[in-house]
Amino acid sequence: MSVFVNALGWTLLHFVWQGALIGLAAALALAALRGARPQVRYLVACAALLLCILWPAAELVGRLDAAAIGLATPVSGAIETIAPSRGLLPKLQEHMTLIVLAWAACIVALCLRTTLGLLWIQRAARLGRIDAAWQLRMDRLAQAMGIRRVVCLRIVDTLASPITAGWWRPVVLVPAALMSGLPTELLQALLAHELAHVRRFDYLVNLLQNAIETLLFYHPAVWWLSRRVRAERELIADDIASAVAGGPRQLALALSELEKLQFSHHQTALAANGGDLMHRITRLLRPAQSQSSWKSAAALLTLAVACAGCASFASAQGPDDPVDTKAVADFSSCKKPEWPRSSLAAEHTGTVHLRFLISAEGRVTDYQLKSSSGDPLLDEAARVGISKCMFKPATRNGKPVAAWMQMQYIWTLH
Missing domain, CATH: 3.30.2420.10 (TonB)
Known part of the structure; x- marks a missing residue:
């Protein structure tokens, strides 16, 4: 077995407990910040999701560096805690190549799925119809929102929810049913929501999310954190759109019309139907008072100390520590x-x-x-x-x- 395969396999297995720890910490932090602004929760969820890829990446580099200079890369005590069954660790080591190959096969399948989604969006943008009048309206709206890039508008028959794709040359895809069946002011509110994503460069963050989901597909915490990132991002875009497109009530009416349509969700793009539509509508009509106080800060400080203690405990008393009697x-x-x-x-x-x-x-x-x-x-x-x-x-x-x-x-x- 190659050094790289062995190091990668143990890194993937270690992320089982690492991801669980990150997910638990993020859940407690988000619960403590439930009354805070969505921007704060968004940053917490993004930081947790980013840690999900940085932690195993750093561990993999450390294992490869240790192997390169001839040092051991031991299985930590945390793995032994998770897998205490007699003989389980040797079996994992024995089948490490198969584990890594299965992981790689799933990566290929998920990459193929993402690629097909991107190709579908590119094709829809290329074949979509152009409406000069609505393009002019969106250009004015983009200028009012401080967007200096050119944002193209395309009308697609086989779509049921507006979608934003691209960051250098962004394009907003709008379903034909909305163009003909939605009042002008409501459709303009939905376009403002999509332009909010463009202004914030959310498409790049969304691509990074897809990459992390692909590499760490086997861990539920990664998918949960990614859903939270998308949900909070939609709330932020709602706040921006409602400020420039007639207020929260108008955007809520537009979202309620959107909810009546049947649609499919494309993870490689940013769709206006992201998150929980009913929650977004309720929040726009009855905004809750933000509750940022010292109690939330104290809860987060306690959480940070607890997580640091858990991480220290997981790595403490490892197999490299001194022993009283040798094996x-x-x-x-x-x-x-x-x-x-x-x-x-x-x-x-x-x-x-x-x-x-x-x-x-x-x-x-x-x-x-x-x-x-x-x-x-x-x-x-x-x-x-x-x-x-x-x-x-x-x-x-x-x-x-x-x-x-x-x-x-x-x-x-x-």
């Missing part, structure tokens, strides 16, 4: 490594220096090749042979703990 091999349980036939025929010899992680149950759960014999087949044979041994685990404060030990195997011909 000892039970050589009666070991089998002599089998000499690979091709290596024996070529009379390859050498010394393999391996570093093993011995679990609290006395089993080998991870390894690091410190120095090679010069023959990869001999290295692997030594690893397989020693990994079948049972060990008396190391102890710390009288209790068995996971710890690293080093062993050498000398391949020599007599």
Whole structure:
């Protein structure tokens, strides 16, 4: 197994508990800020979602750097806490290549789905009809909102909700049904909502969300955080649009008309039907008073301290920490490594220096090749042979703990 595949596999597995911790922290923070402005909740959700990709990325880089200089990249105690079953960690290590291949296959499928969505939007923008009168109205509205870029308007028959796509040359796709069935002032309110996304460069953030969702598709916390980002973003756009397009009541009426239509949601674009439409309508008609107080700040401070403590606990007492007694091999349980036939025929010899992680149950759960014999087949044979041994685990404060030990195997011909 390559060093990269092993490092990537353990990084993906570690994100199971890391993502859960980030999701819990974000949920508590958003609950404490439920009375705050949507901009504040949006920043919290974005920061949590960004941390979901930065944390495993930093861990992967650290594992690869450690492997490059010949240091071990141990399985942390947090994984052992999640997977305490006897023999589970060795099974994960044994099937690590399959785990990474399955992850990569899902990535390819999700990328294909995203690409097809982007191609559909490009085709709709290219084939959509142009309405000069409404293009002029939207240009004036964009100028009033401080947008200096040219925003194109296209009318699409097979669409049921306005969609914004692109950031350098943004385009707003409007369904033909809205153009013919919605009063001018209500349609203008919906266009103001889409222009609010353009002004805030929300399309770029949306693309980053899609990338994070694709890479970490297997974790529910990532999808929940991404939904919260989109929901808060729609509320922010509603506030901007209602300020320039006739007030919140007019936008609420436009959204209520939009709710009557059946539509499909495109994750690669920004649609006016994002978030909970009924919640958005209710909020526009009956805005709640913001409740930013010292209590929210105190709750967030307590949350930060608790999360720091959890992270410290997860990494504390790791297998690299000093132990009272070291792990000892039970050589009666070991089998002599089998000499690979091709290596024996070529009379390859050498010394393999391996570093093993011995679990609290006395089993080998991870390894690091410190120095090679010069023959990869001999290295692997030594690893397989020693990994079948049972060990008396190391102890710390009288209790068995996971710890690293080093062993050498000398391949020599007599």
